[in-house]
Amino acid sequence: MELRQLRSLIALAESGFNVTQTAKRLHLVQSTVSQHLSRLENELGTEIFKRQGKRLLELTTSGEKILHYARKTLAESDNILAVGRDHVDESSGTLRIGTTHTQARYVLPAIIREFRNNYPLVNLQIHQGTPQQLVEMTARDQVDLSICTEELAETATLEAIHCYRWNRSLIAPAGHPIFSRHLLQLETLCEYPLITYVFGFTGGNHFRTSFSRLGLKPQVVLSAADTDVIKTYVREGFGVGIIASLAYSGDTDNDLQIHDLSNLFPWEVTRIAYNRDKYLRHYEEHFIELLQTMVADNGVIVERNTEETSK
Template sequence: MNLHQLRFVREAVRQNFNLTEAAKALFTSQPGVSKAIIELEEELGVDIFTRHGKRIRGLTEPGRSVLKSVELIMQEIEGLKQIGREFAAQDSGSLTIATTHTQARYALPPVVQAFMQKYPKVRLSLLQGNPKQVAEMVQRDQADLAIATESIAGIDGLITMPCYQWEHVVVVPLDHPLLKLKVISLEEIANYPLITYDSAFAGRNKIDHAFALRQIKPDILLEAIDADVIKTYVELGMGVGIIAGMAFDAERDKNLRSIPVGNLFGMNISRIALKQGAYLRSYVYTFIELLAPTLNRKLIDQVLQGTKDNYEL
């Protein structure tokens, strides 16, 4: 059994059982097509086609089952060819990034813009989820890489590298009393209803941990996965917001003010996750370098190969 025989069967059906037309479509001879089909039938021990004399007229019952298998096999062959084309072509292909809303909305736009200018032929896809979900997307080969907070570190089958540090900020309306304080404390923040991230997002565990250490139970009025949602409700005067610093833009958020609180909640590190042993096309290295200039191809390869596991910012 060989691929030529399978192609001949499929093309014979596509050409309405006309072997002459099938041979023309495949740039071969009609006797060669006929012989290959007969040899396949003999090997399988069933007739694939019904015949009238030397002409084929249709598919037999087993022939219909054979055709289904042939179609599946040929689809897989095309898939393999596509994989080969993508990996051979270092300036074109696809790149799927799994990330959180905060990263996709605030950190990635300039990186994506610069990347697409360098590699206009690459099809870029962004998948969003919480840190656990985006890590699983890489594990399941649904994404090439994941970007999220440090919570994605230490997951089986993945290697992670730090990209950049960031801190939380408190966001308040323009006339809020917290703006009058020279030094802000957890106790003072807890005097107001809080609007912040869902527990799975953007370093929320550090926020909870900081309050717990001081035995403070804050009034979490609203949780969201989107900093824009948090800021909207802060603007309405419903409470004090705690968001990632990257999500605050003084020009865009003119009705709000931000107060850095990294000293209260600690610094956070966004990390990039890759599947252990992954083969990276050249443009994937470029994307990583654009996202984290401290990373380079040599260092990335060392981490992937397990020869360097202590790289930190």
């Protein structure tokens, strides 16, 4: 059994059992991919695939188990290579970060700026996705680290580390009638059309639970995964927005008034996660440390003094 056979198996499963797409992904000819898969089945002495004629349909029960261990095996081989690279060159490599739009737009710029000061030769890649997609990308080693609020803590194959807490704020054009209300409660919010995050993004589950516990039904007229989209439609007058407080910028959002809602909703926890079988390279550990220390536990970015940190 060879690693290239396992790579072909994994790529095939991720390409919907399409041998042509698998070959393109691996930069091989189709016959080579078919040969890898055939030899793997013969060596293991069991059927890995369910077939319809010559067409591969899906994995058998044994095939599912083999795929699981194939991923672990390749992860371990990558870890061995990473150890070697760490000792050969400790200042270069590639760091693949999976994250949501809110993290990429409002949290990571300061972190990456500091990281680049320390590791200018490391190639950074940012891959955006839904929380569910981030979990899958991390488990399949398509990214090295994932950052998001939901999903990560519930995934047994990932190591999830606490980074910081955050809560929500209401935004609306300056002078909006809602700001004249003496006390904002959940019942008050239900009187206005709301614009907020799509379910599954940025604490959406806790948002809905907070209302449902009181038997309330908020008027969510528009939802989006992108905070900037929410701001756009608030400016267009479609409703008032509820966003992560850390996604409000006093410089660019000064036409919008903000009101803290942390007394109405539970605090959310943002985590950074990686595959439990992964060997963390020195610069990956440094990135995690930056994320944990440069974002205070109320979601406020704490800029560092570059001259001091470089000493």
